[in-house]
Amino acid sequence: MKAGGASPPLLVRKMRVTLFVPCFMNALYPRAGMSIVTVLERLGHTVNFHEDIFCCGQPAFNAGYWDEARKVAGPVVEKLAADTADAIVIGSGSCGAMLKVFYRDLFANTALAAEAVAVGERTWEFSDFLVTKLGVTDVGARFPAKVTFHDGCHGLRELKVKYQPRKLLEHVQGLELVEMRDAETCCGFGGTFSAKFPAISTAMGEMKCATALETEAEYVVSNDSSCLMQIQGLVDRQRKPLKTLHIAEVLARQ
Amino acid sequence: MEGSTTFAQEFKAQAKRVAADLRHRGLIRTALTKYETARDLQKSAFQDWQGARQAAAERKWEAINHLDEHLEAFASRLEERGTKVHWASTAAQAREIFLEILKEKGARSIIKSKAMTAEEIHLNEALEKAGYSVVESDLGEYIVQLRQEAPYHIVFPAMHLTRGEISALFTEKLGSKPTDNPEELTMIAREVLRDKYITADVGITGANFAVAETGMISITENEGNARLTGALPRTMITLLGIEKIIPRLSDLALFLPMLATAGAGQALTGYNSMYAGPRQPGESDGPEEYHVVLIDNGRTHLLADAEQRDALHCIRCGACLNVCPIYRNVGGHTYGTTYSGPIGSVITPHLRGLQEWKHLSQASSLCGACTETCPVKIDLHHHLLQNRRNAVAKKPVWWEKQAFRLFGYLATRPGLMKRLLPFAGFAQYWFHGLVKGGPLDPARAWTQTRDLPAMPPLSFTDLWQAKKREARRAAEAAK
Amino acid sequence: MNVEKEKIFQRIREGLAMPSPWPGHHGQEHAHPIASAEAVSHWLPLVGGSFEERVGLFASSSEKLRSAFHLLENEAAARAKLAEVAMAEGWTRVAAHGDGTYCGSTHAMVSALGINTLWTDTGYDVREMEKCDAGISECDALVAQTGSVVVTSRSAGGRALSVLPPHHVVLARREQLLADLPDAFALLQRKYAKGYPSFMSFITGPSRTGDIERILVLGAHGPKKLTILCW
Numbered sequence: 001m002k003a004g005g006a007s008p009p010l011l012v013r014k015m016r017v018t019l020f021v022p023c024f025m026n027a028l029y030p031r032a033g034m035s036i037v038t039v040l041e042r043l044g045h046t047v048n049f050h051e052d053i054f055c056c057g058q059p060a061f062n063a064g065y066w067d068e069a070r071k072v073a074g075p076v077v078e079k080l081a082a083d084t085a086d087a088i089v090i091g092s093g094s095c096g097a098m099l100k101v102f103y104r105d106l107f108a109n110t111a112l113a114a115e116a117v118a119v120g121e122r123t124w125e126f127s128d129f130l131v132t133k134l135g136v137t138d139v140g141a142r143f144p145a146k147v148t149f150h151d152g153c154h155g156l157r158e159l160k161v162k163y164q165p166r167k168l169l170e171h172v173q174g175l176e177l178v179e180m181r182d183a184e185t186c187c188g189f190g191g192t193f194s195a196k197f198p199a200i201s202t203a204m205g206e207m208k209c210a211t212a213l214e215t216e217a218e219y220v221v222s223n224d225s226s227c228l229m230q231i232q233g234l235v236d237r238q239r240k241p242l243k244t245l246h247i248a249e250v251l252a253r254q
Numbered sequence: 255m256e257g258s259t260t261f262a263q264e265f266k267a268q269a270k271r272v273a274a275d276l277r278h279r280g281l282i283r284t285a286l287t288k289y290e291t292a293r294d295l296q297k298s299a300f301q302d303w304q305g306a307r308q309a310a311a312e313r314k315w316e317a318i319n320h321l322d323e324h325l326e327a328f329a330s331r332l333e334e335r336g337t338k339v340h341w342a343s344t345a346a347q348a349r350e351i352f353l354e355i356l357k358e359k360g361a362r363s364i365i366k367s368k369a370m371t372a373e374e375i376h377l378n379e380a381l382e383k384a385g386y387s388v389v390e391s392d393l394g395e396y397i398v399q400l401r402q403e404a405p406y407h408i409v410f411p412a413m414h415l416t417r418g419e420i421s422a423l424f425t426e427k428l429g430s431k432p433t434d435n436p437e438e439l440t441m442i443a444r445e446v447l448r449d450k451y452i453t454a455d456v457g458i459t460g461a462n463f464a465v466a467e468t469g470m471i472s473i474t475e476n477e478g479n480a481r482l483t484g485a486l487p488r489t490m491i492t493l494l495g496i497e498k499i500i501p502r503l504s505d506l507a508l509f510l511p512m513l514a515t516a517g518a519g520q521a522l523t524g525y526n527s528m529y530a531g532p533r534q535p536g537e538s539d540g541p542e543e544y545h546v547v548l549i550d551n552g553r554t555h556l557l558a559d560a561e562q563r564d565a566l567h568c569i570r571c572g573a574c575l576n577v578c579p580i581y582r583n584v585g586g587h588t589y590g591t592t593y594s595g596p597i598g599s600v601i602t603p604h605l606r607g608l609q610e611w612k613h614l615s616q617a618s619s620l621c622g623a624c625t626e627t628c629p630v631k632i633d634l635h636h637h638l639l640q641n642r643r644n645a646v647a648k649k650p651v652w653w654e655k656q657a658f659r660l661f662g663y664l665a666t667r668p669g670l671m672k673r674l675l676p677f678a679g680f681a682q683y684w685f686h687g688l689v690k691g692g693p694l695d696p697a698r699a700w701t702q703t704r705d706l707p708a709m710p711p712l713s714f715t716d717l718w719q720a721k722k723r724e725a726r727r728a729a730e731a732a733k
Numbered sequence: 734m735n736v737e738k739e740k741i742f743q744r745i746r747e748g749l750a751m752p753s754p755w756p757g758h759h760g761q762e763h764a765h766p767i768a769s770a771e772a773v774s775h776w777l778p779l780v781g782g783s784f785e786e787r788v789g790l791f792a793s794s795s796e797k798l799r800s801a802f803h804l805l806e807n808e809a810a811a812r813a814k815l816a817e818v819a820m821a822e823g824w825t826r827v828a829a830h831g832d833g834t835y836c837g838s839t840h841a842m843v844s845a846l847g848i849n850t851l852w853t854d855t856g857y858d859v860r861e862m863e864k865c866d867a868g869i870s871e872c873d874a875l876v877a878q879t880g881s882v883v884v885t886s887r888s889a890g891g892r893a894l895s896v897l898p899p900h901h902v903v904l905a906r907r908e909q910l911l912a913d914l915p916d917a918f919a920l921l922q923r924k925y926a927k928g929y930p931s932f933m934s935f936i937t938g939p940s941r942t943g944d945i946e947r948i949l950v951l952g953a954h955g956p957k958k959l960t961i962l963c964w
């Protein structure tokens with residue numbers, strides 16, 4: 001075992017995990033996705049990825065176009081239902097919520113109803129998977145920096161992810177975690193909302209950035225890259241030195 | 255449709271203006287932070303706030319899902335003790351009923367306590383048009399009445415005004431001395447309204463709850479103006495929506511503190527009063543005549559939507575407005591409706607028309623703070639999603655539909671996506687800088703105020719495939 | 734038969750044809766009965782079991798609410814206190830009622846002040862009441878949990894006595910102190926089930942408003958001062 005390595009997961013057997021990567025993470029934040037792979041493999045688990053499914057269907061679903069959403073989400077359900085992995089892991093609260101909570105509604109009264117529910121039950125948000133399923137809080141990470149955590153709304157309210165990321169960050173060597181005021185307040189991204197109602201989205205984002213900057217943290221960390229895109233986009237426009245990182249990227253550092 | 259673009263466009267224009275108003279942002283933030291502190295303190299005093307929410311939700315479920323039984327009991331009990339109960343399907347009918355009563359009583363002076371339902375049916379305008387003068391007695395309502403504007407918030411009508419603005423208003427309309435002191439300003443209003451209470455011959459109120467078991471309405475307030483409105487005038491009229499029903503008197507023991515906690519961060523508001531009818535024999539005062547006007551105005555339409563029926567559980571506490579990040583940034587007037595905030599966004603399409611008002615359901619990031627805070631557990635943010643779905647099912651927007659179909663085409667062909675993504679990166683790198691933020695920029699909605707991330711040269715799929723190739727090579731080499 | 738009423742009920746019955754989901758449980762069926770009124774006490778703020786705890790809670794609530802609460806030894810002490818308040822406030826005219834549960838005592842206490850008194854029992858001129866410095870009434874109960882005073886039009890001299898004059902004084906007895914809101918409503922039901930008064934109210938502190946910049950101001954329309962004498 002390497003010096004400063006991960007606490008051995010004594011109670012958990014080696015798992016076969018299928019990683020589902022949200023479309024925007026695949027295109028815009030691939031490093032965050034690879035960090036999830038790094039962390040899971042470091043803990044001794046096998047990670048698989050399906051190159052032929054790309055999007056959970058949330059954009060069309062949120063806009064009310066459920067037929068179009070089903071066209072995109074259907075192949076995802078079929079692929080993952082046929083997948084025999086021990087768990088499906090998603091590094092995004094909003095995408096995770098889509099599978100775990102909203103697929104039930106989207107596929108109600110359709111041929112895929114039962115599979116959709118079953119897939120949801122096997123799906124985990126990344127930090128929740130580590131802490132709740134694997135019982136791991138120390139993944140052997142080292143990241144000496146002052147950091148604040150933003151709670152992505154879907155992860156927080158649909159998936160009840162609150163203490164899990166904080167527990168993980170607590171065990172990162174050298175990391176100082178400070179809480180920002182109104183950590184649970186929405187950053188203003190909201191998917192297509194950010195483009196449909198840009199003025200409101202921007203105002204919400206500005207308030208989030210202000211509370212983040214107040215903490216004097218170097219990094220804002222979240223379990224949702226979309227939130228981070230919103231925050232970083234505003235911070236960069238304001239020419240402020242704050243940086244954003246997905247929690248997987250922090251946990252992958254050694 | 256001409257009308258629908260007007261409401262949605264107006265909303266967007268107002269939202270843009272107010273969201274950029276830093277003074278407004280600061281003022282609302284201060285007001286709501288005070289509320290949050292008080293609310294959190296009060297909530298933590300409960301032995302089991304979550305248990306109370308579930309109990310309140312269940313009681314409202316019982317009330318609404320047996321609405322006909324409870325409404326019948328409510329009306330019968332009231333009528334048995336001398337109250338005249340009126341029924342109105344529409345706002346127009348309700349206004350007519352009021353005008354008839356006022357005409358019959360030869361009303362000269364009307365005092366009114368706060369009633370959002372009266373706002374909803376535009377009662378004041380109708381009465382004034384018929385030549386009656388109506389004075390709002392609630393301080394916040396009195397202030398916005400003087401300014402001739404709608405209430406800003408269902409519980410705090412004048413939340414958007416500073417003391418300086420109120421002082422200027424009083425000086426202009428009442429001729430009072432300017433003052434910076436909230437107490438002095440309140441006393442000015444108290445003085446003016448004193449005489450109105452005593453001389454009014456008709457008092458109009460709303461109601462927070464309607465108790466079926468005992469035939470009573472319950473009014474929650476802090477100032478005492480509703481009590482005075484219901485004590486002194488000879489005729490008292492209460493207007494309420496049919497959904498205000500709760501089954502038993504004892505249910506108030508749960509609803510009154512929850513309304514106070516969620517609505518204002520108080521254990522109980524200053525006065526919570528129950529009215530069972532006109533003055534009874536042996537009582538020393540009270541109205542000789544009591545009328546209760548029950549109104550539908552679209553509520554049965556919402557009732558019929560089993561998925562969203564729980565929106566009728568609303569106790570009008572305003573908590574969802576207070577926590578909504580959209581509300582905080584655009585303010586109450588931007589919505590252009592009687593009921594603003596999340597509850598307004600949910601119910602207005604049912605009360606006034608889905609296609610014309612769907613934009614309120616779209617103007618949300620679906621953060622869920624509203625659902626989390628609602629004392630009666632209305633599934634607010636999911637209803638916004640359902641409104642979106644329903645609006646599209648009836649009338650999809652053509653170009654949106656095509657855009658999602660195109661996205662669907664690409665998203666189900668990851669091989670094709672992989673080949674196309676580099677072009678997006680190329681275009682961004684070489685051309686975006688030229689048009690960024692300007693009228694030619696396709697991402698203008700974002701780039702006007704935010705920077706876009708630079709598209710990485712390799713996607714996750716690329717990195718994954720590279721990793722697999724590496725692993726295969728390593729396995730080969732090891733052989 | 735009211736035509737509009739029939740139409741509304743028809744729409745309600747049609748609307749309720751489809752069942753709606755039980756609250757708080759996404760997709761599950763309604764499995765259990767509504768919890769009883771007693772259960773409400775288990776969710777609301779905790780109230781101690783003894784008189785000392787309850788009166789202590791009422792006193793601290795009163796302080797936060799800016800009500801003046803005085804716990805007195807006996808009626809003589811209460812009479813003295815009332816006289817003291819009358820003197821301190823400089824009352825020249827008061828309103829009161831002599832037809833409550835403790836009518837003899839109330840009548841005697843108020844008369845002993847020797848101040849011009851408007852008695853509301855058989856009706857009154859509201860302009861006369863408007864000239865009064867204080868309204869003195871009995872009550873049905875005090876509620877420890879919230880620091881509230883429960884009054885009705887039958888037991889507290891009508892609807893206006895406890896809200897029109899700028900100072901409301903409540904004459905209460907120790908046995909009237911109840912623990913919490915469920916107890917208070919239970920009392921009202923026991924006491925008045927045969928025929929409720931037309932008006933009942935839970936008074937929690939003096940009149941107040943936060944409508945101007947959310948800053949607390951007392952005496953918006955109702956009484957600026959609330960004094961509770963309990964013995």
